Amino acid sequence: MxxxxxxxxxxxxxxxxxxxxxxxxxxxxxxxxxPLDLSAADIRDLYRDLVLVRRIDTEAIALQRQGELGIWAxxxxxxxxxxxxxxxxxxxxxxxxxxxxxxVAWCRGIDPVKLLELYRGVSHGGWAPEExxxxxxxxxxxxxxxxxxxxxxxxxxxxxxxxxxxSQGRPGEAVIAYFGDGATSQGxxxxxxxxxxVFNAPIVFFCQNNQWAISEPLEKQSRIPLYQRARGFGFxxxxxxxxxxxxxxxxxxxxxxxxxxxxxxxxxEAFTYRMGAHTxxxxxxRYRLASELEMWKLKDPIxxxxxxxxxxxxxxxxxxxxxxxxxxxxxxxIREACRTMxxxxxxxxxxxxxxxxxxxxxxxxxxxxxxxxxxAGADNGGAGR
Amino acid sequence: xTSLTLSKALNAGLRMAMENDPKVLIMGEDxxxxxxxxxxxxxxxxxxxxxxxxxxxxxxxxIVGTAIGLALRGYRPVCEIQFDGFVYPAADQIISxxxxxxxxxxxxxSLPVVIRIPFGGGIGAVEHHSESPEAIFAHTAGLRVVxxxxxxxxxxxxxxxISVDDPVIFFEPKRRYWDKGxxxxxxxxxxxxxxxRAKTAMEGTDVTxxxxxxxxxxxxxxxxxxxxxxRSIEVVDLRSLSPIDMDAISASVRKTGRCVxxxxxxxxxxxxxxxxxxxxxxxxxxLEAPVLRVGGFATPYPPSRLEDHYxxxxxxxxxAVDRTFGY
Numbered sequence: 129m130x131x132x133x134x135x136x137x138x139x140x141x142x143x144x145x146x147x148x149x150x151x152x153x154x155x156x157x158x159x160x161x162x163p164l165d166l167s168a169a170d171i172r173d174l175y176r177d178l179v180l181v182r183r184i185d186t187e188a189i190a191l192q193r194q195g196e197l198g199i200w201a202x203x204x205x206x207x208x209x210x211x212x213x214x215x216x217x218x219x220x221x222x223x224x225x226x227x228x229x230x231x232v233a234w235c236r237g238i239d240p241v242k243l244l245e246l247y248r249g250v251s252h253g254g255w256a257p258e259e260x261x262x263x264x265x266x267x268x269x270x271x272x273x274x275x276x277x278x279x280x281x282x283x284x285x286x287x288x289x290x291x292x293x294x295s296q297g298r299p300g301e302a303v304i305a306y307f308g309d310g311a312t313s314q315g316x317x318x319x320x321x322x323x324x325x326v327f328n329a330p331i332v333f334f335c336q337n338n339q340w341a342i343s344e345p346l347e348k349q350s351r352i353p354l355y356q357r358a359r360g361f362g363f364x365x366x367x368x369x370x371x372x373x374x375x376x377x378x379x380x381x382x383x384x385x386x387x388x389x390x391x392x393x394x395x396x397e398a399f400t401y402r403m404g405a406h407t408x409x410x411x412x413x414r415y416r417l418a419s420e421l422e423m424w425k426l427k428d429p430i431x432x433x434x435x436x437x438x439x440x441x442x443x444x445x446x447x448x449x450x451x452x453x454x455x456x457x458x459x460x461x462i463r464e465a466c467r468t469m470x471x472x473x474x475x476x477x478x479x480x481x482x483x484x485x486x487x488x489x490x491x492x493x494x495x496x497x498x499x500x501x502x503x504a505g506a507d508n509g510g511a512g513r
Numbered sequence: 514x515t516s517l518t519l520s521k522a523l524n525a526g527l528r529m530a531m532e533n534d535p536k537v538l539i540m541g542e543d544x545x546x547x548x549x550x551x552x553x554x555x556x557x558x559x560x561x562x563x564x565x566x567x568x569x570x571x572x573x574x575x576i577v578g579t580a581i582g583l584a585l586r587g588y589r590p591v592c593e594i595q596f597d598g599f600v601y602p603a604a605d606q607i608i609s610x611x612x613x614x615x616x617x618x619x620x621x622x623s624l625p626v627v628i629r630i631p632f633g634g635g636i637g638a639v640e641h642h643s644e645s646p647e648a649i650f651a652h653t654a655g656l657r658v659v660x661x662x663x664x665x666x667x668x669x670x671x672x673x674x675i676s677v678d679d680p681v682i683f684f685e686p687k688r689r690y691w692d693k694g695x696x697x698x699x700x701x702x703x704x705x706x707x708x709x710r711a712k713t714a715m716e717g718t719d720v721t722x723x724x725x726x727x728x729x730x731x732x733x734x735x736x737x738x739x740x741x742x743x744r745s746i747e748v749v750d751l752r753s754l755s756p757i758d759m760d761a762i763s764a765s766v767r768k769t770g771r772c773v774x775x776x777x778x779x780x781x782x783x784x785x786x787x788x789x790x791x792x793x794x795x796x797x798x799x800l801e802a803p804v805l806r807v808g809g810f811a812t813p814y815p816p817s818r819l820e821d822h823y824x825x826x827x828x829x830x831x832x833a834v835d836r837t838f839g840y
Contacts, residue, residue, distance in 0.1 A: 252617040263585070264617055268609050274575055275610070278582020285538075285564055285588065316605070319575035326570060480620035481654050483678040486709065486756035 145355075145367050146399060149374040152427040154435030162378040168442040174373050175433045175443070176451050177211045181231040182430060183455035184240045187463055188230075188247065192408040196466050197247045201228045205371070205403030208429030209336045211235065212376025213398070217304060219261065221384060222283075224276035224305045227265040228336075232306065236262035240458070241465040250469055269307070270314030273333065276305035277320045280329035280387075289330050290389045300388030302330040304380070310341025312357065313349045321361040321395075330387040332380065333358075333395045336370060338402035343415040355397035363393045370400030371429040401427070474500065515698050520690040522664035523553045523629075525698050526671035527591065531561050537675055538583060540567040540576055541593030541629075550595055551631055551690050573599055577606035577628065581614070584624045589675055596687075597632040598641025604649075611680045612655030623678040627671070632660075633727040633777045634824050635688035637817040644814055645726075645778035650682045651755040651787075658755040659708060660684035662729035664694035666712075666752065669705035677708060684754075686727035711758035713765070717747030720771035720834055723762060723788060725751040728775050728825060735830040746834060754784055762788065763795045770801040771837040775825050780808040802840035807833045 149164055150156055166174075181203065188200045203210060210231025217223065217235070225232055230243055237260055245251045246265060253264035266272035280303040287294020288301045311317050312335060324331050337354055339346055350357070358365025368379045376398055383394035401424040405412050412421075437443035478485065478493040485493070517525065531537045539554055539561075545568035548555030558566035569576050573594060580590035594600045600607070607628065614622050634643030651658045657679050661667040667685070674681040706712055714729055715736050724732045729750045736746035749765050751757065766772045772792050774785035789804035807825045815823050 251619060252613075254619045254621070256621040257585070257618065258621075264614070264622070266610075268605055271578065271605060271610050274578025274606065275582040275585060277575075278579030278584075279586050280582070281579060282583045282586025282588055285583075286586070315572075315602070316574055316578060319570070319572040319578070322570045322572065323575050323579050480616050480618075482615070482657070483623060487759065488756040 146369055147366060147375050147379055148369040148372050149378060150372045150432055150436055152371070152432050154432045154439060156436060159375075159378075162375065162382065164374055164378055166374065166377070171374070171433065171437060172443050172447060174211055174215060174377070175430070175437060176454070177215065177231070177234065178207045178373060178430045178433060179451050179455050180458055181207055181211065181234050183459050184230060184234070184462060187459040188244060189404070189408060191244070191463065191466050192247070197244060197408075198249050199407050199409060200247050201407045202404035203228055203230050205401045205424065205429065206336055206338055207231055208373035209370040209376050209398040209400050212373040213304065213334050213380040213396075216377045216380035216384060218299070218301075218384070218388075220301045221261060222276070222279055222301070222303045223262045224272040224279070224303065225263065225265055226269075226272065226306050226308065226311075227267050228308075229265070229306050233262060236260045238262055240462050241469075244462060244466045245469065248466065248469060250472060270311040270317040270320075273305045273307055273311070273317045273320035274323070276303045277324045277329055277331055279303050280324065280331040281327055283330050284327070292390065300330070300390070302332065302384050302387035304332045304334050304384065306334050306336065308341065309335065309337040309339065309346050309349055309354060310344065311335070312354055321358070321393075324393040325362045328390070328392040330390065331393045332383045332387055333393060334380065334398065335395065336398045336400055338400050340402050340406070340412075340416070342406040342410060353397070355395055358395035363395065365395035365397065367397045367399055370398030371427045371432070373429060373433060400429075514695045516693050517664050517668070517696045517698075518691050518693050519661070519664045519667045519686070520551055520553050522668040522694070522696045523671055523685065524555055524557070525696065526668040527554065527557060528560075529698075529701060530591075530672045530675045531557065531565065534589060534675075536587060536589045538565050538567060538588050538590045539593070540569050540580060540590055542569060542571055542576075542595050544568060544593050549593055551687065553629070553685070553690075554593065573603040574606050577603040577611060577626070580626045581606065581610055581624055584626050585622065589625045589627075591627040591629060591675060594628060594630045596642045597630055597644040597646055600628075600630055600646060607650070607656070607680075607682070608653050612653045615679075616655060624680050625675070625678050626680045627674045627683050628681070629671075629683045629685060631687035631690070632684045633686055633688060634814060634817075634820045635727065637820070639817070640814065643817070643820065645776065645809065647682070647684055647754050648778055648783050651784055655680065656755060657681045657708070657753070658684070659753050660686065660726040661752070662686060662689065662714075662726055662750050664692065664696050666750075668696045668698065669702045670708060670752065672702045673705065673708040684726055689727050689730060692730065706752075709753040709756055709758060711749050711751045711753065711761040713747065713761075714750040715746070715748040717745040717769065719745045719769055720773060720837055721747045721749060721762075721765040721769045722773045722775060722830065722834070723749050723751060724775040725754060726777070728777060731825065731827055732775055732830055735827045735834070738827060739831060739834060744834065757788065757791070759791055759795065762792060766792050766796045767799040770799055772796075772800070772804045773807060773830070773833045773837060774804065775807045775830055775833070777809055777824055779811050780806045781811040783808055802837040805833045805837055
């Protein structure tokens with residue numbers, strides 16, 4: 129029964145609202161509201177991004193299987209949603225990701241090795257969010273949407289929304305909050321919609337509807353298409369083909385520009401599919417049909433760009449070979465970096481709990497250091513203090 | 514020196530913090546025109562505007578979650594949770610996000626957010642308006658937890674809480690909002706006791722009573738009453754519940770040899786348990802009696818017609834003091 133209902137939810141939307149600029153067969157189609165301003169070189173760059181982040185993902189899954197990572201949350205199938213939206217952002221825009229936004233992280237210049245650190249258990253994150261304008265991965269579902277909304281409220285208070293006299297003609301800043309279909313059931317996401325709406329905050333809510341919240345299909349989360357929820361909160365919502373990198377780029381660019389100019393929030397539902405497991409601990413064969421995956425493979429986000437570039441002569445065999453070679457290099461680099469990544473020193477467990485360690489923490493640290501020292505001479509955990 | 518109620522002292526402290534730092538924001542339900550249900554933020558929106566004193570939608574998780582985002586953007590939000598029992602919808606944002614962001618980011622992110630919570634009973638309120646949830650937050654690494662007990666401390670501690678770079682859960686003794694005291698509003702926080710230090714509210718020699726928030730006054734009254742029996746009680750106002758000022762606690766207990774901890778929160782797994790364990794470890798050879806605890810029962814907060822039985826009063830505190838002399 130679960131399998132049947134799951135299959136039903138992932139049928140292509142029957143309404144005519146799905147925004148698409150590149151069909152699964154690689155045909156370019158125009159949309160009156162979303163003229164595309166990308167050159168052939170830009171599209172080749174997007175293709176390169178798609179291939180590289182898929183390679184990073186493949187490597188990470190392999191590293192988990194080899195015991196080098198504790199777990200990995202695969203983005204397989206969602207590359208276009210992430211690269212298209214990620215590349216539509218300005219350097220000043222701020223990103224609030226979930227734990228699966230490896231493609232967006234790539235767009236923001238986060239070294240993939242930093243992501244592996246988290247899934248290896250070496251850190252909980254550890255990059256400087258402001259440096260990349262990319263916040264830490266948030267694991268509790270939906271919590272980051274409120275942080276994103278608050279950050280957008282801060283942009284307003286800084287006079288950094290375009291058109292604000294205080295912005296002095298600068299283009300304006302905006303925030304993009306990523307979350308999934310499951311998160312739309314969370315109170316925090318709905319509260320974020322309310323706050324963003326009533327304060328007209330400069331934010332885009334980017335929902336990757338990958339059809340599955342671990343084992344639960346979309347129909348367990350919603351009786352209406354997710355993008356239609358926006359209307360009830362008082363801002364526009366739209367649905368884009370999440371496997372179409374060009375359409376994801378175009379809709380995100382437009383929605384972000386509206387936010388930057390003070391027109392308030394937009395909800396983008398990127399209609400996509402989680403082609404892999406929820407994480408490396410999951411087994412999708414228990415709850416969904418292989419035929420569903422086969423259907424979505426025909427809509428692969430990378431193949432359609434390759435077909436388009438090749439058929440229109442905008443890329444040749446040498447280009448594709450170069451990208452494949454680069455992907456191989458990136459894979460080799462992160463594989464090596466992961467395998468040689470040292471564990472943090474034991475006493476670092478006490479670092480960065482407070483701005484300054486409290487008396488309680490200092491005492492615990494000293495006691496544990498003394499305990500480790502009591503094994504002095506042995507090759508033990510005291511090393512590297 | 515000015516004579517102010519505790520709520521007016523908080524108001525003056527918030528005002529001073531807002532004047533000194535344009536990044537300080539106030540946010541919460543009804544904090545604007547109404548001035549908060551206890552009037553702690555009275556007049557602030559009028560003087561600082563709606564961008565800095567924000568009447569939020571009615572959603573506690575939303576308040577704390579957006580405060581985190583504002584702090585990430587460089588602001589110093591002071592959130593008001595209207596009543597103690599309403600903080601739980603924000604539990605994820607406080608416990609899993611606010612408290613852990615510095616650690617998660619390896620020190621790359623600071624979240625200077627203050628969450629003000631009127632706490633405790635004694636005002637004849639309906640359910641969820643009289644609770645003492647401080648142990649939950651003291652148990653959460655990454656949060657500072659403080660409780661003021663008098664107007665002078667209310668004035669300085671709220672300003673200190675706003676200026677530290679850690680998140681602070683700031684408990685306000687709601688039944689003491691109308692208590693008056695002398696406040697030096699001119700000196701500001703200059704010369705004030707550091708935020709993480711306890712203070713001796715009354716010196717004594719025979720037994721140490723450790724308490725905080727609304728029970729400080731009750732314990733001081735108990736100490737005065739005990740004098741008639743020839744007993745000298747030292748009352749220590751803990752002020753900081755996380756971290757706890759063990760140096761001050763140990764110094765007092767080593768002097769008196771006896772220790773009672775009093776709070777309104779349930780005794781079971783309450784702060785008194787942590788304090789008793791630490792006092793036992795640090796003062797074992799100085800103790801004449803086990804550390805005793807007085808507090809709420811292991812029940813939900815009762816209907817208000819019964820709250821006088823639930824809340825430790827002068828007699829129950831003196832009863833515990835008497836029992837420490839029974840060993």
